[in-house]
């Protein structure tokens with residue numbers, strides 16, 4: 001069958017080229033997890049709704065469950081494994097911005113992209129960027145605190161510790 005045909009592709013992941021044999025229909029999420037051993041991106045809804053599978057492609061967050069791996073050729077892919085010791089990762093740990101942790105890689109990827117990309121970062125901007133991610137443990141308050149802490153370490157205008165302040169206020 002045509003869609004079962006395999007292709008050799010090279011994906012640029014976390015600064016390294018990975019040559020892989022994939023099917024046209026393979027999602028980026030499956031290729032990262034099953035072929036590359038990068039299990040930080042999580043399968044949640046697998047329907048584009050929860051954000052647990054978020055990775056950064058070039059400089060923007062994408063839901064890897066609804067992106068074909070073959071579409072990612074020629075682009076720079078960053079997974080949570082590529083963000084070790086980043087300001088956002090450290091802030092999430094410092095602020096305990098997780099409970100079960102299943103959603104955490106997706107939130108960190110999205111927040112990292114926001115900090116790199118958004119020109120003005122205020123509460124509405126944070127709220128808007130995080131709308132694409134769901135935390136079933138409802139750790140939103142701590143997540144917002146972690147983002148503000150990461151902002152402060154990147155020389156922005158928020159406090160430099162885990163102030164508790166809901167996104168909705």
Ligand code: FES
Pocket residue numbers: 042043044045046047048049050051052053054063064065066
């Ligand atoms: S698993 Fe991709 S958006 Fe939920």
Ligand code: FES
Pocket residue numbers: 097098099100101102103104134135136137138139
């Ligand atoms: S910490 Fe459990 S889903 Fe977010």
